[in-house]
Amino acid sequence: MGENVKHFSLEEKDDNTYGWPWNEIVKTFLQSHYNAEEKQYSIKIRDKEYKILKRESVTVFYDADGNTLFDVTNDRLDKEYKSEISDVEEELENNAPAEPMGKVIEAIEQEAFETVVSGDEKNVKAEDVVPMGTASLADIVEGLPAPTDEEIKKAQEENAKSLKQSAKEKLEEELKNAKDKNFADPVITYLLKRCEEDDGLAEDVLQNHKTWKKCFDYIYEQARKQKSGNCAAVRDDVVYEWAEDYFHLDDKAVEEKKKKEEEKRKKQQKQDAEKRKQQKSKQKTVKEKIPEKTPDAKPMKEVKKQAPKKNEPEGQMSLFDLL
Known part of the structure; x- marks a missing residue:
């Protein structure tokens, strides 16, 4: 729903x-x-x-x-x-x-x-x-009668049942959509069992920003801190504890900060892309304004300087010029 x-x-x-x-x-x-x-x-x-x-x-x-x-x-x-x-x-x-x-x-x-x-x-x-x-x-x-201890207990049990049922449905949906089912199945099965025992965990699981993917990333990060060389050996019960720790972790403020930073990053990327687009458009406009050579254009004649005749001293008038 x-x-x-x-x-x-x-x-x-x-x-x-x-x-x-x-x-x-x-x-x-x-x-x-x-x-x-x-x-x-x-x-x-x-x-x-x-x-x-x-x-x-x-x-x-x-x-x-x-x-x-x-x-x-x-x-x-x-x-x-x-x-x-x-x-x-x-x-x-x-x-x-x-x-x-x-x-x-x-x-x-x-x-x-x-x-x-x-x-x-x-x-x-x-x-x-x-x-x-x-x-x-x-x-x-x-003037209203105060509820009896039995009525209070019954109401608390009913509310706890509703809380646990909602947490169960969320975790089952997470398992259904998990890509790494071989790893997700035993961890989420453990969380389902713990939610039946602990109302506080069930309530934390129902937080909107808590997801299995983030839980997996948290577990991976904790294991990375303990690796020796290129591998890390972690017991199953420790992994289960890390999973439970993630849902208890009060990281709402951190998640909101990450979300704002991601939105800011995407906005900047969009602005940068728009600037590049505008620059390309300007370069294209300038290129279109430069005239290209046409095949009908006549080449300019090259004027060669006439060399002085032999036996005629350069800079003096010839007698033939006076005739």
């Missing part, structure tokens, strides 16, 4: 809206888990389960099978969360439904009203009723 993943940011674009049902997923997350300290969550909407993973710069949303649906930059979520809190407090003061969280509150009021009308008011305790028109958001949240 990688090609269908949608990325939402603060940029103002025509297609930068969540749409249904993703807007409902984001709303529920902002209301129930945004300020929690955990990084992994599981929520249920209309009998469907969704997994959420908070990363350093983006928050990723998955379906129940661990397939990535979309991600949102944390800057955008923070702005929307603050905006929604402000809207809710303002709208509640005016006794009007707020957007978008006000609609959720309005739905709760409607549900409470229908419960009373249907004759189930005997199951509602007086202390559980909150006057929604005057309650603050803090009062509403405070």
Whole structure:
């Protein structure tokens, strides 16, 4: 599903809206888990389960099978969360439904009203009723029951399962596309096993800039440092450790720097190529302006200096000239 993943940011674009049902997923997350300290969550909407993973710069949303649906930059979520809190407090003061969280509150009021009308008011305790028109958001949240240890553990297990499943799919895809399968197969098989045991490794494997090719280059570079002469003998377990070290390595800043340098290099190459093209064009224009010799052109006659006649002293007049 990688090609269908949608990325939402603060940029103002025509297609930068969540749409249904993703807007409902984001709303529920902002209301129930945004300020929690955990990084992994599981929520249920209309009998469907969704997994959420908070990363350093983006928050990723998955379906129940661990397939990535979309991600949102944390800057955008923070702005929307603050905006929604402000809207809710303002709208509640005016006794009007707020957007978008006000609609959720309005739905709760409607549900409470229908419960009373249907004759189930005997199951509602007086202390559980909150006057929604005057309650603050803090009062509403405070009245929600805290999750039990069993519920927290179950949610953590479900989130871990989603994380591991995503890491498994990525590594299997890397192995499928690897050119050096004889080397890649045992190393990636080891990483798959370790991801099942270590949530942290699974999370690191899912980083967008981490790839098997870069992992192979890292292993090769470590082996090159230990070579003696023209060869290096390295144990399998050491190679596996190097592979795991690569995914744990915090090299995001280095990768971004390399990417910028590569873009700068390509831009310079393009400029140099354009300059050479312009120079060749100028040389061609100058060459075309130089006239070429035509076959009809008559050669200039060569004027030879006439030699003085014999017995005539040069520089003196002859008597015959006077006749």
